[in-house]
Amino acid sequence: MLGAVATALVLSPGWHVIRTTFxxxxxxxxxxxxxxxxxxxxxxxFLIVEVVVLALGLxxxxxxxxxxxxxxxxxxxxxxxxxxxRGIPLLILLYLIGFGVPALxxxxxxxxxxVLGGVALALSYSAYVSEVFRAGxxxxxxxxxxxxxxxxxxxxxxxxxxxxxxxxRRVTPPLLNDFIGLTKDVALISVLGPQExxxxxxxxxxxxxxxxxLVAAAxxxxxxxxxxxxxxxxxxxxxxxxxNALVLM
Amino acid sequence: MxxxxxxxxxVSKYYGERxxxxxxxxxxxxxxxxxxIGSSGSGKSTLLRCVDLLEEIDDGxxxxxxxxxxxxxxxxxxxxxxxxxxxQAYNLFPHKSVIENVVLGAVRAQRLPRAEAIAAGHELxxxxxxxxxxxxxxxxxxxxxxxxxAIVRALMTKPRALLLDEVTSALDPELVxxxxxxxxxxxxxxxxxxxxxxxxxxxxxFADEVCHLDGGLIVERGAPERIFSEPxxxxxxxxxxxVLRSERA
Numbered sequence: 001m002l003g004a005v006a007t008a009l010v011l012s013p014g015w016h017v018i019r020t021t022f023x024x025x026x027x028x029x030x031x032x033x034x035x036x037x038x039x040x041x042x043x044x045x046f047l048i049v050e051v052v053v054l055a056l057g058l059x060x061x062x063x064x065x066x067x068x069x070x071x072x073x074x075x076x077x078x079x080x081x082x083x084x085x086r087g088i089p090l091l092i093l094l095y096l097i098g099f100g101v102p103a104l105x106x107x108x109x110x111x112x113x114x115v116l117g118g119v120a121l122a123l124s125y126s127a128y129v130s131e132v133f134r135a136g137x138x139x140x141x142x143x144x145x146x147x148x149x150x151x152x153x154x155x156x157x158x159x160x161x162x163x164x165x166x167x168x169r170r171v172t173p174p175l176l177n178d179f180i181g182l183t184k185d186v187a188l189i190s191v192l193g194p195q196e197x198x199x200x201x202x203x204x205x206x207x208x209x210x211x212x213x214l215v216a217a218a219x220x221x222x223x224x225x226x227x228x229x230x231x232x233x234x235x236x237x238x239x240x241x242x243x244n245a246l247v248l249m
Numbered sequence: 250m251x252x253x254x255x256x257x258x259x260v261s262k263y264y265g266e267r268x269x270x271x272x273x274x275x276x277x278x279x280x281x282x283x284x285x286i287g288s289s290g291s292g293k294s295t296l297l298r299c300v301d302l303l304e305e306i307d308d309g310x311x312x313x314x315x316x317x318x319x320x321x322x323x324x325x326x327x328x329x330x331x332x333x334x335x336x337q338a339y340n341l342f343p344h345k346s347v348i349e350n351v352v353l354g355a356v357r358a359q360r361l362p363r364a365e366a367i368a369a370g371h372e373l374x375x376x377x378x379x380x381x382x383x384x385x386x387x388x389x390x391x392x393x394x395x396x397x398x399a400i401v402r403a404l405m406t407k408p409r410a411l412l413l414d415e416v417t418s419a420l421d422p423e424l425v426x427x428x429x430x431x432x433x434x435x436x437x438x439x440x441x442x443x444x445x446x447x448x449x450x451x452x453x454x455f456a457d458e459v460c461h462l463d464g465g466l467i468v469e470r471g472a473p474e475r476i477f478s479e480p481x482x483x484x485x486x487x488x489x490x491x492v493l494r495s496e497r498a
Binding site: 143144146147148149150151152153154157161162165166169 | 301303325326327329330332333334336338340341342343344353354357358359402403406
């Protein structure tokens with residue numbers, strides 16, 4: 001497959017143009033150190049946002065699975081949050097928060113674009129991740145919490161020791177999938193201006209009328225995302241095997 | 250006469266408009282075993298779930314050791330800690346090993362020191378022929394072994410009464426015996442039990458009283474010898490004729 005694409009590229013009528021504008025070894029070498037430097041910002045941002053997304057997503061999912069009638073307003077807010085943030089394109093959310101929050105003029109609010117970009121990412125992804133958690137929680141059969149309650153555990157203990165461990169195990173592959181998405185979407189904060197990898201590559205591209213820097217950025221990304229994707233695949237096939245083994249018993 | 254361990258007075262339960270329990274009066278004395286027989290949907294399981302406060306009743310009262318447990322506002326958690334419920338489908342926690350299943354209630358609900366709970370768990374497991382299986386996960390056990398673990402799990406909290414909900418119905422016929430042996434052993438120990446069962450031979454041999462439920466009502470009750478040899482109520486006669494025919498087949 002890859003070979004076919006490469007062959008088609010090389011045999012294409014425009015190959016000599018493509019080669020110099022997308023695959024210039026010179027520009028690769030020149031830009032790579034600053035790309036790796038800039039990528040550190042993406043990595044840090046990804047790690048911080050991921051932790052926030054996990055915590056916030058789980059909290060929202062828990063609120064949405066509460067059944068007490070008095071908590072209806074809280075559930076309503078959580079539902080509205082998830083619906084709204086899943087319905088807005090991430091790019092628009094980045095602009096709204098990135099340029100809107102500083103314009104408010106409150107001195108206690110952050111004005112750093114990387115931070116604001118991270119906030120937008122966390123808001124958007126926590127809405128998705130909360131749905132993944134919720135699906136996991138709802139997939140645990142009601143007989144499981146019933147057995148925990150029958151032992152004399154409180155509802156919170158039943159959730160903590162019986163429901164959540166099973167739910168999280170089931171949704172680990174889709175969660176990791178969302179995080180592969182997040183690793184790449186972190187690059188979108190470049191629209192706000194922080195010098196992260198895509199921004200750095202793009203600025204250099206604009207100066208040199210050459211796209212090799214963007215290809216180089218893609219390669220840096222792949223070095224991180226490809227192993228991650230393999231790990232997720234491996235976990236998924238392991239999970240499937242385990243499930244099948246259970247069915248056969 | 251001493252205070253009965255369990256007493257139900259006029260207990261009614263509705264699912265929407267449908268009446269599932271229509272005013273049940275029932276007494277279980279200390280050390281006695283009361284068997285509930287009746288076709289599927291007659292209300293046996295619901296009755297047990299109501300006694301363990303997993304379902305709210307709509308009318309009547311339930312007493313545990315002479316104390317009403319069904320008043321609105323009563324915290325169900327400490328009540329459930331005084332009762333043990335064993336489910337038809339075992340409801341073991343699949344993500345926990347046998348010993349972790351067994352000690353969860355003791356450690357979390359009864360606040361027993363972990364080492365003490367584990368020692369007690371090992372002892373009980375060994376007593377019921379499960380020595381050496383402590384580290385196994387439930388999916389590695391046969392149905393009979395899983396149900397024995399579930400019974401041990403319920404016994405760990407030293408319940409005042411054991412509620413058994415069709416504990417042999419999900420088992421292959423050759424595994425039923427090993428579970429019934431345990432129950433008769435517990436009866437010998439003086440455990441108070443309320444048993445919903447399809448095993449007529451077992452009810453006849455071990456129950457002190459048999460109650461036939463039909464349509465949410467106890468239509469007939471009495472000593473097992475009398476119920477099985479000369480049932481008085483037409484519906485009990487029909488029910489027994491049906492199950493005894495299928496047991497012979």
